Amino acid sequence: MNSTTKQNDWLYTISPRRKFINLNFKEIWRYRDLLLLFVKRDVITLYKQTVLGPLWYLIQPLFTTLTFTLIFNNLANIPTGDGIPSFLFNLAGLSCWNYFSTSFTGTSSTFKSNQGVFGKVYFPRVIAPLSVVISNLVKFGIRLLVFIGFYIYFVFFTGKASLASPNLTLLLLPVLIVLMALLGLGFGMLISSLTTKYRDLTYLVGFGVQLLMYGSAVMYPLSYFKEKLPEYSWLVEYNPMTVFIELFRYMTLGVGRFSISYFLYAAGISIICFLLGLIVFNRTEKNFIDTV
Amino acid sequence: MGKKDIILKAENISKQYRLGLVGTGTIGADLNRWWHSIRGKEDPYLKIGESNDRSTKGESNYVWALNDINFEVERGEVLGIIGKNGAGKSTLLKILSKVTSPTTGEIKTKGRIASLLEVGTGFHGEMTGRENIFLNGAILGMTKKEIKSKIDEIIDFSGCERYIDTPVKRYSSGMTVRLAFAVAAFLEPEILVVDEVLAVGDAEFQKKAIGKMQDISKGEGRTVLFVSHNMQSISSLTNRCIVLEKGNKIFDGNTSDSIDFYLKNNKVTEENDxxxxxxxxxxxxxxxxxxxxxxxxxxxxxxxxxxxxxxxxxxxxxxxxxxxxxxxxxxxxxxxxxxxxxxxxxxxxxxxxxxxxxxxxxxxxxxxxxxxxxxxxxxxxxxxxxxxxxxxxxxxMFKIYREFEFRPNTCKYIEDSNWLINQE
Structure with missing residues (x-):
C-alpha cells in the first residue's frame, strides 16, 4: 500500500560520488569488535612460537637503549643534561620515536598488506590503520612501564637522577600520545594511499624513517644540536617529532624545551597531516583494488 | 497483491578499467584528469567507451568492464548471474560487496549486503581456528556477541572440532576452506552475495554447503545473488537469472530461459568437429x-x-x-x-x-x-x-528434476529402473 513511500526508503547507496571526508562513525562503531580483534591479532601473533614471548616487548627497547647509550653518550660524548642518566634520556626518546615510527610504517603499508582482504570483503578501511596505531599504543604502554620502572630505579635506588623533575606538564601526556598517533597515522595513510599507485614511495619510507630519526632529537637534546650546528638547526627544530620528544623529556625528566608556540605548531601539523591523510585515504579506498 | 518489494536496485552501473601497466604514465593521466576536473569538465578518459572484448585488441587503454547495467531484486529472491569469463560477473559482485565502486550509476539497497567471495580471506595462520572464527566473522561484519552465540554451530558445521584450538597454518587446505565457509554460512545479512564457493571442499562438504545455501535462500527467505559457471547449481538454486556478456546485460528472465539463452548465445565458435x-x-x-x-x-x-x-x-x-x-x-x-x-x-x-x-x-x-x-x-x-x-x-542434467541435486562424479551413467516397494 505505502510502497511508494517505502521505495525511497533505501538503507544505503553504492555510488561513485565521493564526499570530501566520508567518515561514517556509526559504521566504524559497528565494526569496533573488528578493530579490537585486529589489535589482538597484531599484538598476540607477533611473538607466537617464540620462547620468550611477550618478554621481547621488554628486551627490544632495553637493548636498543643500551646500544644508544653506549654509542652516543659513552663514545660520542653527547651530553644529556645534568643529573639525568643518559640511559633514561635515551629510553624516553626511543619510546616516543618507536611509537611514532611503528605507527607510521605500519599504516603506510595498509593497502598493500591488506590487499587480499580488501579485495574480497568490505569493512570500513580506516579500521586497518587505526588498529595498527592502537596496537602500537599497547606496545608504547609497555615501553612506558619499562620507562617508569627504570625511572623509579634511578631516582630512588641509585640517586643518580637527582635532578630529574617531573612537572605539571605531565598532564599533557595523553594529548601528546594522541598527537603522535595522529601524526604517524596521517603520514601513514597518506603514504599508503599513494603507494597503491606509485610504488616508489615504499622505498622512500624504508630509509626515510631511519634518516628522520636522526632529525628528531632522539639521541641528543635539541639545545646541543643548536649549539653545535646552528645553521641546520631549523631542520630539527621544526620537525614536529622533535617538539614531541623534547616535550616528553621535559615533562618526565625536566630536560628539553617546552614552548607553547612550538607545541601548538606541532599539534597543528599533526592535525593537518591527519586530516589530509584521511581525505586521501578516503579517496583511495573506494577504487584502490583496481590500481594496486 | 500490492507492489513488489524491491530490496536492491542497480541503476546504470558502469565500471571502467584501465588496461596495461598501472604505473608509468599514470601521473600524466592523473594530472590531465585533475586539470579537467578543476575546470569543471568531464573526465577525458571516461568518454572513450569500448566494450570489454577480451579477444580483440582495442584502440584505447580503457575498457568498460560493465556497461549500463540495470536490474532489480525482490526480497527473498535468488538471482543467478551467469556469463562467460570476463563478462563482468565478478566486477558486478565486487561493486555489490563494496570492494570497489562503480564508475557511474548507483546501487540502492534496503539491507545489509555480505559477500562470500572466495572464502577464507583474512585468516591468520598463527592464530587458532577458534580465534580465526572470531576474526573472520568480524571481518565479514558480525559482532563478537553474534559470533559467540553461534560458535558451537559454526565449529560443528565446519567439522574441524578436533583442530579448533590449533593454529590454522597446520590445517589442510580443505579444512581451512571448511572453516571459512562455516563462518560465512552463519552470517545473517539481508542480502548474500555468493561467488562460486560451491567449487570447494570434498563431495561431502559440497553437499553440506549446497544444502546450507538452499536453507538460506528457501527456508530463511533471504535474498541471494549467486554467481556460478555451474548450470546445475544455478538451475537448482535460483529462480531468476541475468546473463552478462562483455559487460552488458543481455538477458533477464526466469532461470531455464536464461540458461537456454546463455547456451545459445554462448556458441562455441571454434570448430569442434x-x-x-x-x-x-x-x-x-x-x-x-x-x-x-x-x-x-x-x-x-x-x-x-x-x-x-x-x-x-x-x-x-x-x-x-x-x-x-x-x-x-x-x-x-x-x-x-x-x-x-x-x-x-x-x-x-x-x-x-x-x-x-x-x-x-x-x-x-x-x-x-x-x-x-x-x-x-x-x-x-x-x-x-x-x-x-x-x-x-x-x-x-539441469533439465531433469530430482529432489536432490545431481553432483559431479557420482557415477558414470544412469540406467532406467523400476522400483517395487511394499510394506511387509
Whole structure:
C-alpha cells in the first residue's frame, strides 16, 4: 500500500560520488569488535612460537637503549643534561620515536598488506590503520612501564637522577600520545594511499624513517644540536617529532624545551597531516583494488 | 497483491578499467584528469567507451568492464548471474560487496549486503581456528556477541572440532576452506552475495554447503545473488537469472530461459568437429562430428545423440569395421559402439563413405567427454586409422528434476529402473 513511500526508503547507496571526508562513525562503531580483534591479532601473533614471548616487548627497547647509550653518550660524548642518566634520556626518546615510527610504517603499508582482504570483503578501511596505531599504543604502554620502572630505579635506588623533575606538564601526556598517533597515522595513510599507485614511495619510507630519526632529537637534546650546528638547526627544530620528544623529556625528566608556540605548531601539523591523510585515504579506498 | 518489494536496485552501473601497466604514465593521466576536473569538465578518459572484448585488441587503454547495467531484486529472491569469463560477473559482485565502486550509476539497497567471495580471506595462520572464527566473522561484519552465540554451530558445521584450538597454518587446505565457509554460512545479512564457493571442499562438504545455501535462500527467505559457471547449481538454486556478456546485460528472465539463452548465445565458435585430408592410397577418417541436443556441444542427459563419420576409402575394403569409444575426462572409456562390414555392408567400393550412429537415449552422467575412433580391417587385420580426444562435448542434467541435486562424479551413467516397494 505505502510502497511508494517505502521505495525511497533505501538503507544505503553504492555510488561513485565521493564526499570530501566520508567518515561514517556509526559504521566504524559497528565494526569496533573488528578493530579490537585486529589489535589482538597484531599484538598476540607477533611473538607466537617464540620462547620468550611477550618478554621481547621488554628486551627490544632495553637493548636498543643500551646500544644508544653506549654509542652516543659513552663514545660520542653527547651530553644529556645534568643529573639525568643518559640511559633514561635515551629510553624516553626511543619510546616516543618507536611509537611514532611503528605507527607510521605500519599504516603506510595498509593497502598493500591488506590487499587480499580488501579485495574480497568490505569493512570500513580506516579500521586497518587505526588498529595498527592502537596496537602500537599497547606496545608504547609497555615501553612506558619499562620507562617508569627504570625511572623509579634511578631516582630512588641509585640517586643518580637527582635532578630529574617531573612537572605539571605531565598532564599533557595523553594529548601528546594522541598527537603522535595522529601524526604517524596521517603520514601513514597518506603514504599508503599513494603507494597503491606509485610504488616508489615504499622505498622512500624504508630509509626515510631511519634518516628522520636522526632529525628528531632522539639521541641528543635539541639545545646541543643548536649549539653545535646552528645553521641546520631549523631542520630539527621544526620537525614536529622533535617538539614531541623534547616535550616528553621535559615533562618526565625536566630536560628539553617546552614552548607553547612550538607545541601548538606541532599539534597543528599533526592535525593537518591527519586530516589530509584521511581525505586521501578516503579517496583511495573506494577504487584502490583496481590500481594496486 | 500490492507492489513488489524491491530490496536492491542497480541503476546504470558502469565500471571502467584501465588496461596495461598501472604505473608509468599514470601521473600524466592523473594530472590531465585533475586539470579537467578543476575546470569543471568531464573526465577525458571516461568518454572513450569500448566494450570489454577480451579477444580483440582495442584502440584505447580503457575498457568498460560493465556497461549500463540495470536490474532489480525482490526480497527473498535468488538471482543467478551467469556469463562467460570476463563478462563482468565478478566486477558486478565486487561493486555489490563494496570492494570497489562503480564508475557511474548507483546501487540502492534496503539491507545489509555480505559477500562470500572466495572464502577464507583474512585468516591468520598463527592464530587458532577458534580465534580465526572470531576474526573472520568480524571481518565479514558480525559482532563478537553474534559470533559467540553461534560458535558451537559454526565449529560443528565446519567439522574441524578436533583442530579448533590449533593454529590454522597446520590445517589442510580443505579444512581451512571448511572453516571459512562455516563462518560465512552463519552470517545473517539481508542480502548474500555468493561467488562460486560451491567449487570447494570434498563431495561431502559440497553437499553440506549446497544444502546450507538452499536453507538460506528457501527456508530463511533471504535474498541471494549467486554467481556460478555451474548450470546445475544455478538451475537448482535460483529462480531468476541475468546473463552478462562483455559487460552488458543481455538477458533477464526466469532461470531455464536464461540458461537456454546463455547456451545459445554462448556458441562455441571454434570448430569442434574433427577434420582431416584424404591420404592417397590409404583409408582414413575424414571427419567426425557430434550433434548434441543443445548448442555449444552441450547435451542434456537422456536426449538422442548423433555421431557422424566420413571415411576415405581409396580402394575396396573387405571386412572393414568402425568403432568408437566415449571417453571421460579421466581418460577411461565409458562406452563402446561398433559396426562391422559383416553386419552392415560398408566400404566395399572406393569413394567417401558416410556413417551415422544414433544413440536414442544417452544415459551418460553429467561431465565432459571426448571420442576415440577406430577405423580397422577384420579382426587381427590392419588398423587403418585411430584418432582420440576428438569432438569434446558436455553432458548436463539441469533439465531433469530430482529432489536432490545431481553432483559431479557420482557415477558414470544412469540406467532406467523400476522400483517395487511394499510394506511387509
Amino acid at each position: 574433427y577434420k582431416a585430408e584424404p591420404i592417397k592410397d590409404l583409408p582414413n577418417i575424414l571427419g567426425v562430428s557430434v550433434k548434441t541436443s543443445n548448442v555449444s556441444k552441450v547435451h542434456i542427459f537422456g536426449e538422442p545423440l548423433e555421431i557422424s563419420f566420413r571415411l576415405n576409402v581409396p580402394f575396396s575394403l573387405k571386412g572393414a569395421s568402425l568403432s568408437f569409444q566415449i571417453v571421460d575426462k579421466h581418460e577411461s572409456p565409458i562406452l563402446h559402439m561398433w559396426t562391422f562390414d559383416s553386419e552392415k555392408e560398408m566400404c566395399r567400393k572406393p569413394g567417401v563413405w558416410k556413417l551415422k550412429c544414433v544413440i536414442p537415449k544417452l544415459r551418460l552422467y553429467m561431465g565432459d567427454y571426448t571420442l576415440k575412433v577406430y577405423f580397422t580391417g577384420p579382426p587381427g587385420g590392419e588398423k587403418y586409422d585411430i584418432i582420440e580426444g576428438v569432438c569434446p562435448f558436455k553432458v548436463e
